[in-house]
Amino acid sequence: MGTRRxxxxxxxxxxxxLATGRCRTARTETKRPNVLFILTDDQREDTIGAxxxxxxxxxxxxxxxxxxxxxxxxxxxxxxxxxVCLPSRMMLLRGRSWxxxxxxxxxxxxxxxxxxxxxYQTFHVGKMGNTDVEVQAxxxxxxxxxxxxxxxxxxxxxxxxxxxxxxxGEHVADAAVDFLGRRDKTRPFFMYxxxxxxxxPRVAPxxxxxxxxxxKIPLPPNFLPRHPFxxxxxxxxxxxxxxxxRTEREIRGHLRDYYAVITYMDGQFGRxxxxxxxxxxxxxxxxxxxxxxxxxxxxxxxxGKQNLYEHSMGVPLIFSGxxxxxxxxxxxFAYLFDVFPTLCDLVGAPAPVEVEGKSLARxxxxxxxxxxxxxxxxxxxxQRAVRRGEWKLIRYPKVDKTQLFNLDSDPYETNDLAADGxxxxxxxxxxxxxxxxxKLYGDTAMINAE
Numbered sequence: 001m002g003t004r005r006x007x008x009x010x011x012x013x014x015x016x017x018l019a020t021g022r023c024r025t026a027r028t029e030t031k032r033p034n035v036l037f038i039l040t041d042d043q044r045e046d047t048i049g050a051x052x053x054x055x056x057x058x059x060x061x062x063x064x065x066x067x068x069x070x071x072x073x074x075x076x077x078x079x080x081x082x083x084v085c086l087p088s089r090m091m092l093l094r095g096r097s098w099x100x101x102x103x104x105x106x107x108x109x110x111x112x113x114x115x116x117x118x119x120y121q122t123f124h125v126g127k128m129g130n131t132d133v134e135v136q137a138x139x140x141x142x143x144x145x146x147x148x149x150x151x152x153x154x155x156x157x158x159x160x161x162x163x164x165x166x167x168x169g170e171h172v173a174d175a176a177v178d179f180l181g182r183r184d185k186t187r188p189f190f191m192y193x194x195x196x197x198x199x200x201p202r203v204a205p206x207x208x209x210x211x212x213x214x215x216k217i218p219l220p221p222n223f224l225p226r227h228p229f230x231x232x233x234x235x236x237x238x239x240x241x242x243x244x245x246r247t248e249r250e251i252r253g254h255l256r257d258y259y260a261v262i263t264y265m266d267g268q269f270g271r272x273x274x275x276x277x278x279x280x281x282x283x284x285x286x287x288x289x290x291x292x293x294x295x296x297x298x299x300x301x302x303x304g305k306q307n308l309y310e311h312s313m314g315v316p317l318i319f320s321g322x323x324x325x326x327x328x329x330x331x332x333f334a335y336l337f338d339v340f341p342t343l344c345d346l347v348g349a350p351a352p353v354e355v356e357g358k359s360l361a362r363x364x365x366x367x368x369x370x371x372x373x374x375x376x377x378x379x380x381x382x383q384r385a386v387r388r389g390e391w392k393l394i395r396y397p398k399v400d401k402t403q404l405f406n407l408d409s410d411p412y413e414t415n416d417l418a419a420d421g422x423x424x425x426x427x428x429x430x431x432x433x434x435x436x437x438x439k440l441y442g443d444t445a446m447i448n449a450e
Contacts, residue, residue: 004157009225021402022257032118032188032347033322034285037339038269039092039194041085042128042305043291045314047262055218055264057211060270061318062364066327068320069364074334075313078378079132082236083130084305088292088336093135095340095355098378099441110135110353111137111340115190118349121183125176127196139192147170147196162205168197168261173268177275190346194292197261200241200386204260211263212256219248219255220311222412231307232382238295238304251298252321258297282412286346288339308377308385308394309413319346319364332363332370333357335386376437381445386434391416392428395447401426 006145046053050062051070076088077098087098093111094101112122112135124139136142147166172195184191225245227234242250269289276282294312296302305312317334320326323346338360341351345361358371377385392409395401403425404418417423434447 007067031215032120033348034188034281035115035120035190035288035343036191036262036272036285037190037194037288037343038267038272038290039089039192040291041194041196041199042293042295043198043295043316044072044311045261045291045316047259048316051316054207055212056259060266060273063287063316064269064273064287064320066288068318068324068326068328070329071317071319071334071360072329073338073375074290074306074315074317075338075377076315077376078308078313078383079293079306080380082233082238082304082306082380084346084379085199085292086132090132090135091291091335091337093132094338095337095352095357097335097356099336099443100356102267102358104280107121109139109354111343112136112139112190112192114340114344114348114349114352117142118344118347119187120190120347121187123183124177124192124194124364125172125311126194127190131194143175143177147171155221162203165201165203167202167264168202169265169268171195173271176272180275180279180281197256197265202254202257202261204264208255208260208264212259214249214252214256217252217255217259219251220297220299220412221392222299222309222311222414223248223251224292227301229396229401230399231396233304233306233379236304236306238306241301241303242298246298246301246303254303276336278416284322285434286319286324286343288343289316289318290336290339291315292336306379308379310382310407312387312391312412313377319360325366328366330363333359333372333375334360335375338371351396374433374437376434376441376443378443378445382433384443384445384447386437388433391426391430393427393434395431395434397445397447402431404430 043289047056048061049056049058050065057201077091078099079087090101091098115124122139124136124142125145126136133343149166154379171194176191176193242254276285293305294314295305296312299311300309315336335357338359341355341357341359342361344351345359360371363366363370373388375387382398383396385392389408392405392407394403402418403415403416418427
């Protein structure tokens with residue numbers, strides 16, 4: 001099976017040295033590896049330099065990607081609200097699809113409780129709002145720290161917007177480094193760092209903005225001034241962040257801000273990695289990096305993530321650490337809610353039986369090619385999608401519209417083949433597959449025209 005990320009280049013050149021950080025004491029041996037899970041907000045899968053984007057600076061994520069296993073077909077399943085980050089984070093922490101993730105009985109399975117039962121000291125730093133506060137309260141320590149803002153006179157390279165909105169990721173890194181210095185050294189730790197960036201408003205110090213020339217940033221290959229039809233969510237808040245029609249100049253400006261925030265965040269990740277090294281824990285820590293979902297920013301004439309295109313539901317997913325191969329990329333299908341049982345498997349802890357996610361551990365170790373042959377995506381009642389192999393079908397029941405893409409030959413989803421008579425049987429087969437997936441997950445939405 002070909003990867004949908006066929007447009008990504010091979011892993012890149014060596015990363016810059018890690019930023020400095022300090023931890024007060026050296027590591028004591030633990031029976032299980034530590035786990036550091038970094039989850040960003042609205043970060044597209046194509047925003048890591050080592051994964052084929054030569055226009056963005058991410059040296060620390062580059063090093064992580066080169067040193068671990070990259071899943072090139074990883075997905076957020078979708079969302080039951082316009083704030084897709086909420087269902088995405090709920091699915092991840094509960095190990096369930098979005099059709100069954102809500103209204104669970106007391107004592108439902110969740111990632112921090114499972115890690116805690118395995119002897120881990122659990123620590124979370126995250127954002128306020130649109131997140132799974134019910135599960136995050138189950139960490140031994142759960143913090144919602146405000147973005148760090150410069151104090152005193154502002155330097156010339158730091159503008160008013162940065163002072164008002166804060167420095168991206170620095171508050172999360174500060175809390176993580178502090179935790180590493182005061183943690184219980186007799187236990188392994190599970191750190192879940194799930195901050196609010198690079199979600200808008202996107203602000204970064206001027207020197208980071210200056211790394212990117214607005215006139216030279218390439219537009220997404222699937223840039224359009226307008227989406228070609230009403231997808232059911234063109235009036236939502238995210239779609240109001242740029243004018244209609246989208247202009248090349250405005251989209252390049254959004255991408256400049258987006259890239260600058262990601263680069264600043266990358267430096268904060270470097271601080272955390274260096275703190276792990278200073279403590280002697282880096283080699284004994286499984287590091288997972290992902291995002292709750294992607295975002296359009298001009299792709300297909302859209303700005304937000306309220307759609308089922310690859311740029312919005314596709315996510316970066318990297319595993320690195322002890323017993324994990326280096327420099328490996330796999331095209332096995334994965335959901336974010338597979339991370340829960342995968343981590344349990346990797347640290348030798350039992351995954352709860354009610355978890356719907358599937359462990360990717362054997363895929364990571366090269367013992368099997370994948371855990372599923374189909375990906376099913378959904379957004380509210382207005383969009384459904386299914387993927388098998390290189391073929392993907394998106395269905396818009398409210399407007400009786402169907403799209404068909406071959407992701408091997410058309411990774412940017414620009415050549416809709418649904419009306420091609422030669423593909424009529426394939427459309428029929430994928431519609432049947434979609435209905436099978438609906439039955440599997442308990443989705444009762446109508447996918448035919450109402």
